[in-house]
Amino acid sequence: MSETAVQLTGVTKTYATGTSWLARLTRRRAATLTAVDGVDLELRRGEVLALVGESGSGKSTLAKILVGSTSPTTGTVEPTGRGKAAARRVQMVFQDPYSSLNPRLTVGAVLAELLRLHDVVPRAEVRADCERLVNLVGLEADVLDAYPSQFSGGQRQRLAIARALAVRPDVLVADEPVSALDVSVQATVLDLIARLRAELGLSVLFIAHNLAVVQHLADRVAVMYLGRVVEVAPTAELFASPRHPYTRALIDSIPRMTAGSVNDDFELDGEPPSPYDVPAGCRFHPRCPLATDECRATDPPLLEVGPARESACLHADQLATLPLPEPEHAPEPLEPQR
Numbered sequence: 001m002s003e004t005a006v007q008l009t010g011v012t013k014t015y016a017t018g019t020s021w022l023a024r025l026t027r028r029r030a031a032t033l034t035a036v037d038g039v040d041l042e043l044r045r046g047e048v049l050a051l052v053g054e055s056g057s058g059k060s061t062l063a064k065i066l067v068g069s070t071s072p073t074t075g076t077v078e079p080t081g082r083g084k085a086a087a088r089r090v091q092m093v094f095q096d097p098y099s100s101l102n103p104r105l106t107v108g109a110v111l112a113e114l115l116r117l118h119d120v121v122p123r124a125e126v127r128a129d130c131e132r133l134v135n136l137v138g139l140e141a142d143v144l145d146a147y148p149s150q151f152s153g154g155q156r157q158r159l160a161i162a163r164a165l166a167v168r169p170d171v172l173v174a175d176e177p178v179s180a181l182d183v184s185v186q187a188t189v190l191d192l193i194a195r196l197r198a199e200l201g202l203s204v205l206f207i208a209h210n211l212a213v214v215q216h217l218a219d220r221v222a223v224m225y226l227g228r229v230v231e232v233a234p235t236a237e238l239f240a241s242p243r244h245p246y247t248r249a250l251i252d253s254i255p256r257m258t259a260g261s262v263n264d265d266f267e268l269d270g271e272p273p274s275p276y277d278v279p280a281g282c283r284f285h286p287r288c289p290l291a292t293d294e295c296r297a298t299d300p301p302l303l304e305v306g307p308a309r310e311s312a313c314l315h316a317d318q319l320a321t322l323p324l325p326e327p328e329h330a331p332e333p334l335e336p337q338r
Contacts, residue, residue: 004078005171005203006043006066006090011075012036013061017276033275035061036072037227040302043171048197048204050218050235052211052250054272057224059207063175066205067092084118091164095176097156101148107134107159108144114166133162137192154185158192165196172196175207190217212254215239220308223247226275226283229302230312241320243311245288248319282314290315 013036036058043049051059064070065077067090081089094100102110111130115121121129131141137158148156157177164172174193178186194217197204208214214221214235221238223231223246231244242248249268268287273279281298285291295314305311313319 003045004042005045007078008039008041009076011039011065011072014073031276034227039229041222041229043203043205045203046201047219048206048217050206050214050221052208052221053224055209058227059224060175063173063207066090067173088118088167089169090171091169093160093164093174093177096180097160098148100160103148106145106147110163111166118167120167133166137162153181157189171203173205211250226278233309243305243316243319244313245290246284290318
């Protein structure tokens with residue numbers, strides 16, 4: 001997994017607000033929302049990289065930039081390209097499987113349309129390839145003649161994954177693909193993504209707001225806060241020893257039933273700041289229990305804090321001295337449901 005599948009360098013995305021006719025009529029001042037702020041991130045070939053953070057941290061905007069549905073204000077995404085070949089390379093699985101599937105088309109029509117548009121297989125082989133795709137995600141060929149409304153949420157998400165795989169992508173961007181599903185169904189979809197990564201050699205950017213979901217799936221985890229990546233680390237190391245206070249707060253927020261699951265010495269204050277008014281210095285300092293005057297004055301860059309680890313915190317070493325909540329025994333893995 002040493003080769004790079006996608007490289008983002010200095011990626012920023014801003015939106016100007018208050019420029020509509022209504023805003024001008026009411027004499028509102030134009031403001032700028034910075035959804036993504038100078039992100040450097042590498043997705044390696046064949047790996048699952050989890051991108052986690054609270055709602056509004058910029059995860060979905062970064063995903064849209066990666067698949068090409070929106071362009072960065074500044075920065076680059078490599079490799080770049082135009083046309084059908086470039087569009088096929090990175091595909092996306094959306095959070096809501098029902099709204100992302102055309103309700104007026106059968107499953108077979110949805111898949112066949114993609115295969116014909118991108119000339120993936122000869123026209124005589126389209127039906128056979130549609131059957132292969134639904135079999136790949138654990139469904140039978142008879143689903144091709146049904147409509148999306150006839151399936152459960154978990155089945156729809158499997159169909160959405162099959163559609164993303166139809167054009168033979170190298171990179172799969174999964175934007176909160178299990179957050180709308182029941183817990184038992186979440187496990188089967190996560191298992192499916194892991195199996196497809198192994199069988200097809202996919203690189204997967206898995207977006208989530210819940211660290212517990214990605215703990216047993218991702219090879220590495222990147223943590224976003226208020227538009228910026230604040231920590232990147234191998235999954236096991238990040239859970240064993242977080243090196244940014246926000247990562248530590250996310251780990252503490254995982255529900256546990258053990259007596260030592262709460263650490264009163266490490267609590268966050270307040271709500272996330274507005275993206276229209278990012279705090280000076282470290283953007284996390286208004287909520288951080290470790291914040292000092294230096295944090296309020298200095299905006300720390302993402303720097304190496306160990307082998308294959310990066311953190312944007314001036315007190316990354318101090319976090320290692322704080323005890324983590326007691327771990328729970330991992331549940332037995334569920335068998336995939338077909």
